[in-house]
Amino acid sequence: MCGKRAAVGASTAAPGGCCEPCWHDAVASSSESVRAAAARRPGAPEWALDALAYDPSPLVRAEIALRRDLTDPLMDKLADPDRELDRTVLRRMARHPALGRRASDLAALNDLVVQRQLAGNPSTPPGVLSALADHSDPAVNRAARARLIGAALDDDQRERLPVGVRSFLAARPARRR
Ligand SMILES: [Zn+2]
Numbered sequence: 705m706c707g708k709r710a711a712v713g714a715s716t717a718a719p720g721g722c723c724e725p726c727w728h729d730a731v732a733s734s735s736e737s738v739r740a741a742a743a744r745r746p747g748a749p750e751w752a753l754d755a756l757a758y759d760p761s762p763l764v765r766a767e768i769a770l771r772r773d774l775t776d777p778l779m780d781k782l783a784d785p786d787r788e789l790d791r792t793v794l795r796r797m798a799r800h801p802a803l804g805r806r807a808s809d810l811a812a813l814n815d816l817v818v819q820r821q822l823a824g825n826p827s828t829p830p831g832v833l834s835a836l837a838d839h840s841d842p843a844v845n846r847a848a849r850a851r852l853i854g855a856a857l858d859d860d861q862r863e864r865l866p867v868g869v870r871s872f873l874a875a876r877p878a879r880r881r
Pocket residue numbers: 705706707708722723724725726727
């Protein structure tokens with residue numbers, strides 16, 4: 705990382721980024737750890753995100769799955785169990801704050817970690833939460849039910865709840881590992 709201006713075409717102005725030639729070198733590197741480090745680096749140009757999201761190494765794709773600057777087509781690819789076969793990548797996508805409608809395909813996976821992440825993901829749609837509310841795992845069904853109840857309350861009702869309950873229902877995004 706050279707610390708020069710963010711690369712041309714970067715989706716965000718990122719301090720601590722690097723220039724276009726650095727991105728090319730990193731993405732083309734034969735070293736998995738160099739590509740994984742690039743996948744964590746801020747200010748990625750879109751072409752680099754595309755390349756890293758399709759990287760043959762699941763370690764690299766798992767780093768990409770933590771990014772907030774993924775395009776819709778990349779979100780679709782990484783959260784699709786038919787196209788993304790690595791469980792770590794899918795588990796990370798299950799708690800991605802921009803997951804939304806893609807939660808339903810992930811919910812169909814028989815993976816308890818994925819289902820727990822989905823139940824705690826504020827972007828999971830109510831239809832998916834309803835299905836998870838009947839899950840046999842208590843951590844899944846409790847979180848899903850709490851979120852459905854929270855969604856059904858109006859602002860006045862929410863105001864009257866104890867502070868602890870209110871912050872639980874607000875369901876912060878899952879912590880990063
Ligand atoms: Zn550079």
